[in-house]
Amino acid sequence: MKINLKINNINRDIDVEPGEVLYDVLRRCGFTSIKKACGTSSCGVCTVLLDGMPVPSCSYLAVKADGHNITTIEGIKEEADRIGKFMVEEGAVQCGFCSPGFLLTVIAMEREIENPDSQGIKNYLAGNLCRCSGYEGQLRAVKKYMGVSE
Ligand code: FES
Ligand code: FES
Incomplete structure (x- = not known):
């Protein structure tokens, strides 16, 4: 399925799997500043900003971010x-x-x-x-x- 993310102020249409998390999608798109440690929402290492608020990208379904603004360190x-x-x-x-x-x-x-x-x-x-x-x-x-x- 296709979702639209505004990543660091640039709109992108991205194909994602229904169960794919934001971390994997963003890394796949080249945002390699994002790191992962626990993979369970416990450590904050994978934090990105979603509409300005911190979220653990390792546990956030990419489809839930459809239509939202994402900020990474690159931005x-x-x-x-x-x-x-x-x-x-x-x-x-x-x-x-x-x-x-x-x-x-x-x-x-x-x-x-x-x-x-x-x-x-x-x-x-x-x-x-x-x-x-x-x-x-x-x-x-x-x-x-x-x-x-x-
Ligand atoms: S990797 Fe620890 S909260 Fe995501
Ligand atoms: S985990 Fe090494 S500086 Fe924080």
Whole structure:
């Protein structure tokens, strides 16, 4: 069956299988920034933005995304670079496997919540697991990026 996705502001008609998940479709279309770890909606590594909101692409049926806007890291390179600088400065990037999903979630948070505090940031990012860091570096980086002191 054919679905229409607006991926990073470009409309595409794509043939998908009824049970195919968004992760597989996007990777097949060349969006290889998207990674997969758990495959069960538990780790956030495969996060993409659907109409601006983070969703786990490993468990999201592609047919449900028909007619919607999808954002991947390829579509927000400048914002990702800006946040990435803070991540590097705070030693928050190690293997980098979780970074695409993490950065997309930070961008969604920035657009959705005005002036979050530390706890608000932790709550929003709770679904994005990292197997390398102790999360403190990530938190420092996001707080600096967003200008949050508490
Ligand atoms: S790979 Fe999708 S949530 Fe873990
Ligand atoms: S930096 Fe390795 S999983 Fe997060």
